[in-house]
Amino acid sequence: MPLNDADLVARVLVDDDHHAFAELVRNHQSAVRGLLRQLTRSDIALADDLAQEAFLRAYKNIRSFRGEAKFSTWLYRIAYNCFREEARKRKELVGIDETKLEAEQDPQTVDLALKHDLMHALQLLPLNERSAILLCCQNGLSHDEAARVLDIPLGTVKTNVLRGREKLKKTLAAWGPN
Amino acid sequence: MDQQLQEDWLDRRLREEMPYIDDAGFTARVVQKLPAPVSRQSWRAVILISVTLLASVVTYLASDGGRFLIVAAYRFASMPLVFISLVAICATLIATAVAASAAVAQARETR
Numbered sequence: 001m002p003l004n005d006a007d008l009v010a011r012v013l014v015d016d017d018h019h020a021f022a023e024l025v026r027n028h029q030s031a032v033r034g035l036l037r038q039l040t041r042s043d044i045a046l047a048d049d050l051a052q053e054a055f056l057r058a059y060k061n062i063r064s065f066r067g068e069a070k071f072s073t074w075l076y077r078i079a080y081n082c083f084r085e086e087a088r089k090r091k092e093l094v095g096i097d098e099t100k101l102e103a104e105q106d107p108q109t110v111d112l113a114l115k116h117d118l119m120h121a122l123q124l125l126p127l128n129e130r131s132a133i134l135l136c137c138q139n140g141l142s143h144d145e146a147a148r149v150l151d152i153p154l155g156t157v158k159t160n161v162l163r164g165r166e167k168l169k170k171t172l173a174a175w176g177p178n
Numbered sequence: 179m180d181q182q183l184q185e186d187w188l189d190r191r192l193r194e195e196m197p198y199i200d201d202a203g204f205t206a207r208v209v210q211k212l213p214a215p216v217s218r219q220s221w222r223a224v225i226l227i228s229v230t231l232l233a234s235v236v237t238y239l240a241s242d243g244g245r246f247l248i249v250a251a252y253r254f255a256s257m258p259l260v261f262i263s264l265v266a267i268c269a270t271l272i273a274t275a276v277a278a279s280a281a282v283a284q285a286r287e288t289r
Contacts, residue, residue, distance in 0.1 A: 015215075016215035017215075018209055018212055018215060021209070021212065022205050022208075022209045025204070025205045025208050025209070026201060026205045029199065029201055029204050029205060030198050030199040030200075030201075033199045033204070034196055034197075034199055037199075048204065051204070052204075052207060052208055052211070055208045056208065056211055056212070059212055059213075060213075118191055118192065118195050119195055122192075133192070137188070137189050137192045137193075138192045138193060138195070138196050139196070140193075165188060168188060169188060172188070172191075
């Protein structure tokens, strides 16, 4: 019978069980790597490095996981922090660099063929809206869980999801059901 | 209605656009970088054995070389046979009850 996350975490805590931690990594690697790929705008190598760093941090700090939130939520938060630190290092935090963002959102600078690509449309969103959309709409987190991951107020998450959705709908208007 | 339809469509598309990423050795790479496990088991055994030995030595010295055990054995042997039999039966029952409850608990855990 496959063990759930709580059982696996308990095994890591009690016996320092590497096999149990490997099972946790296996269960969550796709979601974490997928989220980081979206956040890094499809820089696969960077996303995988960040995902690896996130899992190693999770292992080192597993005692701070108290089971109040889901293990995946706790993991997303670590992954998001890894991404933020890296982005700060590279000064690529979208939203800080407003001129770059505006240039990206200018329809004339965007390849029209790619405009219909949902993933590309997502990547045009500012980081705060993109993260909220990815967590809530793509990964199925509740607004409350997303607020914990992003460490921002619940109201801000709701606003970001709403704004992000509106922008996506506008970008993809030609694709949507009319 | 149209707006709701559009939101549902968007959420569905977003979920569909999240493909499963194949592990492709990712887990192995992470596990390889984990710090070596601390063998707490061996420490636990050393502590338990040390404490048991220390307690035995202290008891031996404090009881005048364990004389009280010999005295107790003599006293017990001089008791009536019926009393000794009753003590033996009670001890067997208690041991059986403890073993049975442990077996039931173990069975529940593995179910």
